[in-house]
Amino acid sequence: QEGHEALPAPSPAAFDTLFSTIDAQPRDHADTRARMPEFTRLRALVPPGDESRLLRVDALQCGVGLYEDAARVGVEAQALVERARRRDDGYALSRAYYCLGNARSAQHDERTSIADYTQGIEAARRAGLVVLHGEGLALRAATLSAIGEHAVALIDLTEAQREYERTGETTHAERNLLGLAVAYRRMGEFDAALDHLVRAEHAARRRSDLETTYTTLLQQGYLLFDRGAYPESIGPLRQALAIAERQRDPGNVAYALAALAASEVRIGNHTQALASVERAQARLGSEAHGGGVDMLVHLRRGEALAGLGRHHEAVAEFDGVMAELGDSDNPRYITMLHRARAVSLEAVGRHADAFDGYRRVLAAQTELDALARAQQEVLMRHRFDIERHELEHRRLAADRTLRDQQLAAQHRARHWRSVTLVASVVLVLLLAVLGLRQVRRGRTLQTLAMTDPLTGVANRRSLERFAALAIADCRSPPRPLSVLALDVDHFKRINDRYGHATGDAVLREVAAACRRELRQADLLGRTGGEEFVAVLPGIGREAARGVAERLRAAVAGLDFGDTALGLTITASLGVAEQCAQDTDFRTVVQRADRALYRAKRRGRDRVECDADDDDGGASARPMPPAPATPIGASAAAT
Ligand SMILES: Nc1nc2c(ncn2[C@@H]2O[C@H](COP(=O)(O)OP(=O)(O)OP(=O)(O)O)[C@@H](O)[C@H]2O)c(=O)[nH]1
Known part of the structure; x- marks a missing residue:
């Protein structure tokens, strides 16, 4: 095993540190094979007999080899769910369910996978694990979107975003922007989609995350295309192409070129479109690529050929694509294919086939419109519910405020009543004291008026x-x-x-x-x-x-x-x-x-x-008049 470092000795502390680091990294849920060396190191750090930490490594590692053997991963995930339940480990339970959902998704059992994701989301929410919760919502949203449930997907992603922003998980919030943007685009909410795409692109560029930058640019191109802004879509698609070239990723290069070709066809630059398609085919080579990129390249090649008047070759291209398209494939592409094929069939004189094609376009378009309407309805109902909740919440809050104000007013009134009562009592006492003093003063004045001030006897x-x-x-x-x-x-x-x-x-x-x-x-x-x-x-x-x-x-x-x-x-x-x-x-x-x-x-x-009396009263004197002051007013003889 050349190049392999020696494995570390078991250590709970070292385990926990490495575990947090690995867990915080963004993951590709489809396959974690590239990270096997990290998992091996982590596993070596588990102390012997530490079931709890072992469970966590297993939960983290679940999903490796998904593309090779989804059924095996599903069985492992199911066993993990049981272990996590027994140990009552919310983290492991949530991860095990996500892994189980991924396994079912890979086996095209989307409905069941959504139920698994939901279980994982609930487990994360119960354990208060915000990031894991958001991760589950994003997983479920991707699956919902894949089966055309764009509205519910948008609702999930919006909830994840709200949780990330509420708890300050900025990086996760930024990464979620792209998913949100795609969901908005699929819902036909182009303004919101573009706004999220531009924000996601800036965030990705700041993080030097080329893969995400590429995707945001490609999505901007798709968005402008969907809006009929074909010339404007060329710029972001060329930037996306440049990044894919720099990354030497043939799949991404082909996607960007196919998108460019579609826009070039729409602006009438068919030669350029054909060149783009051929360049994509050259990059893809003879190897088969997943995710429908081959089908897309053929579709665009047919469109370019038709534009150049080479309708026979175009019909051949379209027929090849039709043979590859399954019923479960994107109805948008199916509609696009039938429309382009019908035009070419008409051009080569196969009128009956063309007519049949137009009929199918009409049917597919009607189905698409119905789907779009249904999705809009789901979203509107959800938004209405939220608005109603908020309204109710605001009304309750207003009620509470009013009640508080009433209580406060009552309290104030009671307070003033007591103050008034006390003031009245004080006033009455004051008046009583004043009255008493007045009476005393009156008495004093009366006494003064009746007495001689010097001696205190009567005047x-x-x-x-x-x-x-x-x-x-x-x-x-x-x-x-x-x-x-x-x-x-x-x-x-x-x-x-x-x-x-x-x-x-x-x-x-x-x-x-x-x-x-x-x-x-x-x-x-x-x-x-x-x-x-x-x-x-x-x-x-x-x-x-x-x-x-x-x-x-x-x-x-x-x-x-x-x-x-x-x-x-x-x-x-x-x-x-x-x-x-x-x-x-x-x-x-x-x-x-x-x-x-x-x-x-x-x-x-x-x-x-x-x-x-011996002088017969001759010496009788009248009483002297009352003196102004007693002094100097003697009545006695000297
Ligand atoms: N200290 C004081 N002297 C007063 C007061 N009222 C009057 N006198 C004085 O009392 C004196 C009274 O004097 P007279 O009326 O001459 O009489 P007398 O000296 O008592 O002599 P006889 O009555 O004849 O024994 C006067 O000098 C008054 O000024 C007073 O309220 N206080």
């Missing part, structure tokens, strides 16, 4: 109001009521000696001391600078005198040691009891004031009563 106004009520109260049932008038002695001196602030403090202390000595029912008020008046309801003159004495003693007992050292104060008081003649409070106060005046006169720090 003149509230004293008069209280007295009026008390007097009325003491009338029925008749009860006594007395009034005391108190004036701090020599208060001016205190101010002068200790300052005004101390004077204020003295006034506050005097008020506090008096309040301590009075009952709850009594009311003390400040009526002038250093003069206070107390109303004592229910108290008669003598009892009031006692109270006045207590007040005098309390004032005299005040101690100012910590504010004004050495300061002692005294107060003089006058007492008056309300009597029947009194019209109002003022007259009682006047009598009390008179008594107070007397106390001052009699030496201060003492209490005098209106009953003790």
